[in-house]
Amino acid sequence: xxxxxxxxxxxxxxxxxxxxxxxxxxxxxxxxxxxxxxxxxxxxxxxxxxxxxxxxxxxxxxxxxxxxxxxxxxxxxxxxxxxxxxxxxxxxxxxxxxxxxxxxxxxxxxxxxxxxxxxxxxxxxxxxxxxxxxxxxxxxxxxxxxxxxxxxxxxxxxxxxxxxxxxxxxxxxxxxxxxxxxxxxxxxxxxxxxxxxxxxxxxxxxxxxxxxxxxxxxxxxxxxxxxxxxxxxxxxxxxxxxxxxxxxxxxxxxxxxxxxxxxxxxxxxxxxxxxxxxxxxxxxxxxxxxxxxxxxxxxxxxxxxxxxxxxxxxxx
Amino acid sequence: xxxxxxxxxxxxxxxxxxxxxxxxxxxxxxxxxxxxxxxxxxxxxxxxxxxxxxxxxxxxxxxxxxxxxxxxxxxxxxxxxxxxxxxxxxxxxxxxxxxxxxxxxxxxxxxxxxxxxxxxxxxxxxxxxxxxxxxxxxxxxxxxxxxxxxxxxxxxxxxxxxxxxxxxxxxxxxxxxxxxxxxxxxxxxxxxxxxxxxxxxxxxxxxxxxxxxxxxxxxxxxxxxxxxxxxxxxxxxxxxxxxxxxxxxxxxxxxxxxxxxxxxxxxxxxxxxxxxxxxxxxxxxxxxxxxxxxxxxxxxxxxxxxxxxxxxxxxxxxxxxxxxxxxxxxxxxxxxxxxxxxxxxxxxxxxxxxxxxxxxxxxxxxxxxxxxxxxxxxxxxxxxxxxxxxxxxxxxxxxxxxxxxxxxxxxxxxxxxxxxxxxxxx
Numbered sequence: 106x107x108x109x110x111x112x113x114x115x116x117x118x119x120x121x122x123x124x125x126x127x128x129x130x131x132x133x134x135x136x137x138x139x140x141x142x143x144x145x146x147x148x149x150x151x152x153x154x155x156x157x158x159x160x161x162x163x164x165x166x167x168x169x170x171x172x173x174x175x176x177x178x179x180x181x182x183x184x185x186x187x188x189x190x191x192x193x194x195x196x197x198x199x200x201x202x203x204x205x206x207x208x209x210x211x212x213x214x215x216x217x218x219x220x221x222x223x224x225x226x227x228x229x230x231x232x233x234x235x236x237x238x239x240x241x242x243x244x245x246x247x248x249x250x251x252x253x254x255x256x257x258x259x260x261x262x263x264x265x266x267x268x269x270x271x272x273x274x275x276x277x278x279x280x281x282x283x284x285x286x287x288x289x290x291x292x293x294x295x296x297x298x299x300x301x302x303x304x305x306x307x308x309x310x311x312x313x314x315x316x317x318x319x320x321x322x323x324x325x326x327x328x329x330x331x332x333x334x335x336x337x338x339x340x341x342x343x344x345x346x347x348x349x350x351x352x353x354x355x356x357x358x359x360x361x362x363x364x365x366x367x368x369x370x371x372x373x374x375x376x377x378x379x380x381x382x383x384x385x386x387x388x389x390x391x392x393x394x395x396x397x398x399x400x401x402x403x404x405x406x407x408x409x410x411x412x413x414x415x416x417x418x419x420x421x
Numbered sequence: 422x423x424x425x426x427x428x429x430x431x432x433x434x435x436x437x438x439x440x441x442x443x444x445x446x447x448x449x450x451x452x453x454x455x456x457x458x459x460x461x462x463x464x465x466x467x468x469x470x471x472x473x474x475x476x477x478x479x480x481x482x483x484x485x486x487x488x489x490x491x492x493x494x495x496x497x498x499x500x501x502x503x504x505x506x507x508x509x510x511x512x513x514x515x516x517x518x519x520x521x522x523x524x525x526x527x528x529x530x531x532x533x534x535x536x537x538x539x540x541x542x543x544x545x546x547x548x549x550x551x552x553x554x555x556x557x558x559x560x561x562x563x564x565x566x567x568x569x570x571x572x573x574x575x576x577x578x579x580x581x582x583x584x585x586x587x588x589x590x591x592x593x594x595x596x597x598x599x600x601x602x603x604x605x606x607x608x609x610x611x612x613x614x615x616x617x618x619x620x621x622x623x624x625x626x627x628x629x630x631x632x633x634x635x636x637x638x639x640x641x642x643x644x645x646x647x648x649x650x651x652x653x654x655x656x657x658x659x660x661x662x663x664x665x666x667x668x669x670x671x672x673x674x675x676x677x678x679x680x681x682x683x684x685x686x687x688x689x690x691x692x693x694x695x696x697x698x699x700x701x702x703x704x705x706x707x708x709x710x711x712x713x714x715x716x717x718x719x720x721x722x723x724x725x726x727x728x729x730x731x732x733x734x735x736x737x738x739x740x741x742x743x744x745x746x747x748x749x750x751x752x753x754x755x756x757x758x759x760x761x762x763x764x765x766x767x768x769x770x771x772x773x774x775x776x777x778x779x780x781x782x783x784x785x786x787x788x789x790x791x792x793x794x795x796x797x798x799x800x801x802x803x804x805x806x807x808x809x810x811x812x813x814x815x816x817x818x819x820x821x822x823x824x825x826x827x828x829x830x831x832x833x834x835x836x837x838x839x840x841x842x843x844x845x846x847x
Contacts (some may be wrong), residue, residue: 145515145526147501147505147526148523148526149805149806150525153557158845161843161846170846171526182586190809224533236471247840259668259674260681260686273840276669276671277668278618278668278672278673281617281618281674282670282671282672282823283671283819284823285818312443346543366455368618368619368674368675371812371815371816372812372816376805379452386498386501387494387808388806388809389501389523
């Protein structure tokens with residue numbers, strides 16, 4: 106092999122990968138960043154009117170209502186201007202998404218840990234219990250949501266029946282009530298994800314060394330102390346990993362919203378990705394949809410980067 | 422090795438090319454593809470494929486292909502994406518009558534004016550044509566874009582047997598509707614269910630009953646803050662606050678209402694005419710239907726459903742073949758058959774005289790009563806930027822039902838929000 110081919114062969118070998126990374130990651134990201142600086146509204150007529158396009162910082166001038174017009178960073182300014190419709194939508198969507206992440210992630214992780222501890226025992230029929238906890242994971246999110254729509258049915262649905270048994274007498278139609286719809290999405294996500302995260306904890310638990318537990322027993326630690334001071338700390342890398350995939354999936358999964366809360370015409374249950382879909386495909390407000398996509402990419406990049414830094418450091 | 426690969430390539434090409442030629446020969450038939458939504462639980466696909474076969478038998482040069490795309494929204498999304506992505510366009514699509522502005526603005530549909538003659542149009546009930554015209558070119562006269570096909574109205578369904586047992590008559594005013602519902606409410610049964618998961622449509626008959634529709638003929642005006650609208654919303658509140666005849670707040674789901682009615686858990690429901698065959702099939706009591714009573718009497722309802730649209734950018738031969746099929750599909754014989762099989766209301770006036778219809782309504786008088794409501798139907802809510810304006814209106818209605826705002830406050834906010842969007846067009 107010549108000197109030249111030895112130098113270029115590695116580059117040649119990663120070229121296909123680079124090509125796909127460029128075509129399907131770099132290029133779309135660049136395009137969406139570019140398009141987020143453009144007003145384009147194809148469901149509006151191509152009719153010239155004196156208008157400021159209802160965007161902050163854009164002067165009134167005769168323009169086509171459809172566009173495209175270069176508006177610079179106007180959509181980004183609008184996001185943080187609560188007087189604009191974009192700003193109001195963004196505030197609501199971010200508030201919904203934050204609540205969704207802050208509630209579903211810790212609860213599903215905690216449940217996953219508890220389930221894992223519960224079924225990590227050599228009992229008869231434990232396979233059945235494992236199966237029961239893991240079963241929601243095997244369902245596609247759409248099917249899970251369909252099942253839950255039935256659970257949430259007012260009057261005779263199992264969820265409302267159970268709640269009434271415990272003395273709840275409030276509104277019952279979870280998926281279409283603006284005050285409850287977001288919680289209905291959270292409930293489905295937790296139900297669906299806890300079993301999945303449990304698998305990671307279960308794997309982690311089974312790899313724990315016995316000697317530390319023997320040492321803890323010798324020191325007279327009780328079950329709770331062992332959990333809190335030995336098991337959970339030893340599983341910290343699992344917890345970190347699970348947290349990251351939990352947060353990412355909380356941003357990425359909207360299937361259940363499409364099935365359950367699509368009838369809710371108001372924004373009380375709109376998550377970030379769902380809003381991108383709505384703006385892009387229902388209202389056809391392309392500029393705003395692209396801007397929201399950029400925000401989403403930024404959030405996910407930050408999360409991924411943080412995870413990378415944290416896990417690299419712990420790996421040392 | 423190289424030569425072997427070349428051989429394989431040559432073999433592959435020789436396999437593909439004749440296949441292509443065969444397709445080209447088939448292509449002599451003009452293909453009319455139609456995007457179609459499935460919006461009611463009738464065997465839509467069987468019925469339509471049957472229509473296609475019948476039509477093709479008489480027109481061997483045309484190949485009618487139905488492409489079933491899910492709900493109305495899915496058809497619209499798919500059509501717009503196909504056009505934007507440069508894919509093969511269908512010739513026709515059934516989409517909501519109210520989507521006319523969005524679709525024309527997006528250059529997705531073209532006018533029927535070159536095809537539809539006055540004679541042909543005269544036989545459509547005028548009520549169905551209220552969302553069919555749009556003056557896109559600004560010459561002061563609307564162009565025809567939507568041809569009525571699967572159309573419906575909002576009905577009041579009541580349990581006639583239950584009314585009679587309680588010595589009650591079918592309600593004819595708001596007051597009677599509320600007191601009847603109240604009298605029929607028990608611990609295990611609601612007097613009336615008005616689904617409010619998609620509220621504007623079932624709300625419009627109440628608004629009209631108070632003398633004020635939420636829209637006019639214009640595509641840029643809404644009348645949310647008029648007193649009639651506020652009164653109609655207050656009446657919705659009264660139904661649970663004063664009469665206790667319906668669940669409190671935002672409660673009723675569109676899909677659950679017919680089941681609640683046929684199971685006897687609701688004495689009356691407000692629902693689409695499209696649910697009529699299902700309800701008649703399942704109910705083990707006598708079902709009564711009417712339009713919604715008005716505040717001071719009279720009956721009111723609103724149009725709904727989908728129109729046939731001719732897609733923009735198809736070649737002339739395809740458009741001509743599509744027009745042939747549309748003419749055939751909208752013949753009274755077909756519209757009546759479609760109506761009987763699906764519960765949609767027949768769109769052609771002369772269809773009601775056909776024997777098939779007369780026989781059908783002799784057995785199902787409710788179908789005739791449902792069809793009669795087209796005389797009192799107002800124009801369905803449709804304006805520019807419909808999705809966003811409708812969202813604003815819906816949000817405020819739900820606010821009122823949830824007790825977060827009074828009807829007057831909410832409707833003022835809705836009007837302000839809608840005007841902000843619509844002002845761009847004025």
